[in-house]
Amino acid sequence: MRNYFGISLSMGLLxxxxxxxxxxxxxxxxxxxADGDESRKTALLxxxxxxxxxxxxxxxxxxxxxxxxxxxxxxxxxxLATAFMExxxxxxxxxxxxxxxxxxxxxxxxxxxxxxxxxxxxxIPTIIGRKENPATIEEMKLEGIERYVPAARxxxxxxxxxxxxxxxxxxxxxxxxxxxPAEEGLVLVGYGSSEFGNIWEDLFxxxxxxxxxxxxxxxxxxxxxxxxxxxxxxSTASAIRRILKNHERAIVIPLLVSFSxxxxxxxxxxxxxxxxxxxxxxxxxxxxxxPDEELERWIVKTAEMHATAIRxxxxxx
Numbered sequence: 595m596r597n598y599f600g601i602s603l604s605m606g607l608l609x610x611x612x613x614x615x616x617x618x619x620x621x622x623x624x625x626x627x628a629d630g631d632e633s634r635k636t637a638l639l640x641x642x643x644x645x646x647x648x649x650x651x652x653x654x655x656x657x658x659x660x661x662x663x664x665x666x667x668x669x670x671x672x673x674l675a676t677a678f679m680e681x682x683x684x685x686x687x688x689x690x691x692x693x694x695x696x697x698x699x700x701x702x703x704x705x706x707x708x709x710x711x712x713x714x715x716x717x718i719p720t721i722i723g724r725k726e727n728p729a730t731i732e733e734m735k736l737e738g739i740e741r742y743v744p745a746a747r748x749x750x751x752x753x754x755x756x757x758x759x760x761x762x763x764x765x766x767x768x769x770x771x772x773x774x775p776a777e778e779g780l781v782l783v784g785y786g787s788s789e790f791g792n793i794w795e796d797l798f799x800x801x802x803x804x805x806x807x808x809x810x811x812x813x814x815x816x817x818x819x820x821x822x823x824x825x826x827x828x829s830t831a832s833a834i835r836r837i838l839k840n841h842e843r844a845i846v847i848p849l850l851v852s853f854s855x856x857x858x859x860x861x862x863x864x865x866x867x868x869x870x871x872x873x874x875x876x877x878x879x880x881x882x883x884x885p886d887e888e889l890e891r892w893i894v895k896t897a898e899m900h901a902t903a904i905r906x907x908x909x910x911x
Contacts, residue, residue, distance in 0.1 A: 636700040636904055637673050637693050637746075638665050638897050641686060641718060642707065644678030647854040651682050653884045654706065654852055657893075660885070664894045670901045671702070679713060679721070680739055686721050687742035694745045701744065702900040704751045704893055708760070708784070708851055708883075714753050722748050749904065751896045759888050760797075761804045764847055769809055771845050771877040778877075779813040779837035780805055783830050783862050784849040786818030794818075798849070812841045819848075819861040830865025838875055846878040853882045 642654050658676045665674045677689035684692075693701055703722065705714045719725040721734065723743030734741055754760060768780055782802055787794050795816065802814030817833035819825070830846070837844040846866060848858050858880035866878045883889065 634670070634699045634904070635672055635697055636670050636702065636901060637675065637698045638671055638702045638704065639686075639689055639693070640674065640676045640893070641703060641705050642676070642678060642851060643713065644680045644682040645852070645854050646681050647852075647856070650852040650854050651678070653882065654678075657706070657884055657890070661890050661893050664890075665897055668894075668898050668901050670905050671897060672698075679717065680737065685740060686718070687740035690722060690742050690744040690746070698746045700749065700904050701746045702749045702751065702897055702904075704896055705753045706851060706889075706893075707753045708849065719750060722750075724748060724750065749900045751900060754889070754892070759886070759892055760849070760883070761801050761808075762888055763883050763886050764801055764849070765805045765809050767847055767879070767881065768805055768811065768845050771879060772809070772811075773843070773877075775809050775811045777842040778811055778845050779815065779841040779843075780811055781815050781817055781830070781833045781837055781844050781846045782849050783817045783819050783833070783846060783865075785820035785857075786822035786829075787820075788822045801849070811845075813837065817865070819850075819857050823861075825856075825861060827861050827864035827868060830862050831868045834865065834869050834872075834876055838869070842875070844869075844876050846876060848880070848882060851883050853880070853884075858882070 640654070640658055645651065654676055658674060662674060665671055675684070675689050675693070677684055677686045679686060690701065703718070705718060707714050716725065716727060716730055717734075720727045720730045721739065721741050723741070731741060764780070764782065769775075772778055780802060782798050784794065784798060798816045802816065805811065806814050815833040815836045817823070817829040819827075819830060823829040834844045834846065846862065848862055850857055863878070863880055866872050866876050869876055
């Protein structure tokens, strides 16, 4: 479905505010009783894009495992699960169907995506029945993505880039590879977007500037590894060479939520390998944003906020 991540943050934020804040405080659950009574049963669903890579899926399921005990300790939340938008199972539709089957009246949906992009503000709300976008519905049919409107009430959370998590994650990973920050420049590599390139560039620029300032690195550059770069290593290689014009070494950081052999090894790794003297001049670890303890805390905090709102039957603000 389109690209992995981007769209205007302002559009995405407005859509998410509408989706999360416009619920009424009183809602009839599938058994006909009001949301505020003791019959309510709440689940947490972590949603990500999905990949054909087994390692991608393993890291997302490991994230579920790592937060599981903290999530089920939250008053009102009985279980959690992970669902994939495409390329992997369980799908969003099958997960919601299973929660309906088990009598859940409320589902907190947390998108584990890099930004408030098309997937978060359009695709996922359409899949779970919170939006009726005919174009998106038709596209899903063509791509074999099932749409399922659950009996349970859904509560859609905001995605990752509304916190400082991404910047802190980049800084931590860069420092683990650094020898002498003043002599090094960062190369931030993401999926990218041709349609919303300026939004992606702003996100990466803000992240790069903060990492340079806090880590005292010499500079930063950006590169793309997705469809905007035609899935080619050339963008990564060019960004590394730009850094090496002014710095002794380049530190390459993939800004991808999880690990995929295609992206971290073939595309980004291929770009690193094509640079002369890369073993001396380039520091690269084919990792991802996950695992990240701050991301885990963000998920728990987000779940707590929604669980509190559900228990009090007040709309999320």
